[in-house]
Amino acid sequence: EPEVTQTPSHQVTQMGQEVILRCVPISNHLYFYWYRQILGQKVEFLVSFYNNEISEKSEIFDDQFSVERPDGSNFTLKIRSTKLEDSAMYFCASKSEYEQFFGPGTRLTVL
Amino acid sequence: AQKITQTQPGMFVQEKEAVTLDCTYDTSDQSYGLFWYKQPSSGEMIFLIYQGSYDEQNATEGRYSLNFQKARKSANLVISASQLGDSAMYFCAGRWEAAGNKLTFGGGTRVLVKP
Numbered sequence: 001e002p003e004v005t006q007t008p009s010h011q012v013t014q015m016g017q018e019v020i021l022r023c024v025p026i027s028n029h030l031y032f033y034w035y036r037q038i039l040g041q042k043v044e045f046l047v048s049f050y051n052n053e054i055s056e057k058s059e060i061f062d063d064q065f066s067v068e069r070p071d072g073s074n075f076t077l078k079i080r081s082t083k084l085e086d087s088a089m090y091f092c093a094s095k096s097e098y099e100q101f102f103g104p105g106t107r108l109t110v111l
Numbered sequence: 112a113q114k115i116t117q118t119q120p121g122m123f124v125q126e127k128e129a130v131t132l133d134c135t136y137d138t139s140d141q142s143y144g145l146f147w148y149k150q151p152s153s154g155e156m157i158f159l160i161y162q163g164s165y166d167e168q169n170a171t172e173g174r175y176s177l178n179f180q181k182a183r184k185s186a187n188l189v190i191s192a193s194q195l196g197d198s199a200m201y202f203c204a205g206r207w208e209a210a211g212n213k214l215t216f217g218g219g220t221r222v223l224v225k226p
Binding site for chain 2: 031033035041043044045048050055058089091093095099100102103104105
């Protein structure tokens, strides 16, 4: 069964460094998303992407964040200068008609 | 603004018994979808079940069923015949047509199945 994949599973970085989180959505899906979940809290929407552009973004998704679909399969989230409060689980999701299927997540730890 | 509320932070259930997880939502939209996800301790988000606002029948997927009461704005998840592997965090989420395609999540309910 097709699934969303994410790499790496865990990323440790120093404050101020740039990180790129990678996702491979399900191949015939057209809508892609990034969410984050700070430890012990609810899942929060960051950004949605359709037709090679951002369709919606939340207040969390400030100028430090960017997304790209560099080729036909990958979907990336870049954080330009990480802060301690960026430590969280980051989920990529892709959508068929109704359901959003989530990847296994990347746990980002900012030291 | 649209909102999802899960009032049960945690609950215990005996193995083989059924458990109901509460979810209420707040919206003035007519077109929306409601979802349940399971998050085991390993962290991944597993899609369980979906209910559309225009669906006349309650959704079912194996041991999962969704008790959709539109007038009460509730979408409770029922897990029948609980298994030890059902121990996890469960999140209710909504997607509102007027608010785009993003999911809005509730705070979650932690379920622990006792042998």
